[in-house]
Amino acid sequence: MNYWLLKTEPDEFSIDDLEKIAPRSERWNGIRNYQARNIIRDEIKIDDLAFIYHSSCKNVGIAGIAKVTRSAYIDEDQFDSNSAYFDIKSNRENPRWYCFDVAFIENFNSIITLKQLKSDLKLLDMVLIKQGRLSIQPVKKKEWDHIITYSN
DNA sequence: GCCAACGTTGGC
DNA sequence: GCCAACGTTGGC
Numbered sequence: 001m002n003y004w005l006l007k008t009e010p011d012e013f014s015i016d017d018l019e020k021i022a023p024r025s026e027r028w029n030g031i032r033n034y035q036a037r038n039i040i041r042d043e044i045k046i047d048d049l050a051f052i053y054h055s056s057c058k059n060v061g062i063a064g065i066a067k068v069t070r071s072a073y074i075d076e077d078q079f080d081s082n083s084a085y086f087d088i089k090s091n092r093e094n095p096r097w098y099c100f101d102v103a104f105i106e107n108f109n110s111i112i113t114l115k116q117l118k119s120d121l122k123l124l125d126m127v128l129i130k131q132g133r134l135s136i137q138p139v140k141k142k143e144w145d146h147i148i149t150y151s152n
Numbered sequence: 153g154c155c156a157a158c159g160t161t162g163g164c
Numbered sequence: 165g166c167c168a169a170c171g172t173t174g175g176c
Contacts, residue, residue, distance in 0.1 A: 007174090033159075033172095056174055114175075133158055133173050 002043060003139040004050040005128060006066070006102070015052045015064035015107050022104035025069045029077055029099035030085045036136040040098045041072045043138075050102060051139065051147070053128070054111065061113035062147065070101035112150045122146050 006028060008014065018026055031037060048068040054060060075097040077085035090096040117123050123146070124130075127137040139147075 009174095035159090060175070131158090132175085135173085 002045065002048045003141060003144040004039075004044065004048060004068075005053050005062070005137045005139050006050045007053045007055045007135045009056045010054040010063070011057065014054060015066075015104075018052065018064075018066060018102070018104045019107050025101040025103045027099050028102055029075045031075070031099070031135060032085065032087070032097060033135060035134060037097060039136050039138070040100055044068055044100055044136075045071050049105070049144070051144075059111045059113065061111040061115075061117065062108070063111050064107040065105040065148075066102040067105050068100060069103045072098040072100055075099040106151075108151045112147060116150065117147070120146075 010016075013026070031040060046068055050066045050068065051062045052064045052066050054063045074095045075085065077083040078087040078090045078095065078097045079092065080086055081088075085097070087096060114128075117126070118129055123143060126139070126143055127134060131137070
């Protein structure tokens with residue numbers, strides 16, 4: 001099993017929104033970055049766990065946990081000219097973009113802030129800290145196990 | 153709103 | 165294939 005970190009702007013979709021629809025799943029779509037696309041297409045599997053990370057907001061950090069309930073399938077929005085995620089260069093014979101489904105697992109009592117994560121010497125190699133700009137990132141098991149101790 | 157750190161596009 | 169120009173992400 002693998003672990004991931006999924007960024008979302010809580011104004012658009014938050015851990016609270018995911019909790020509200022539980023136990024139903026949310027389609028994680030609109031990813032338009034090739035590095036993230038490759039992770040979706042090739043690596044994300046059912047029952048993987050993911051941190052839900054709130055970005056571009058007042059309280060930036062990890063807000064809770066979700067579980068993958070469906071692995072990669074074609075993101076139909078790329079073919080919809082009315083969608084913000086429309087991609088004129090994609091086609092059905094060779095689709096560019098994929099999505100997957102997640103369901104709610106846990107909503108932390110308080111956000112584990114980026115500030116906390118940045119100042120944690122055990123997390124210096126975390127993709128979130130080293131690379132930053134990537135909306136779907138791998139999290140090592142060691143990092144995962146350490147980070148969830150913050151949520152107690 | 154600023155701006156650094158990327159990623160993408162397109163001319164050559 | 166290089167690289168300048170441009171666009172986006174995302175913390176602050």
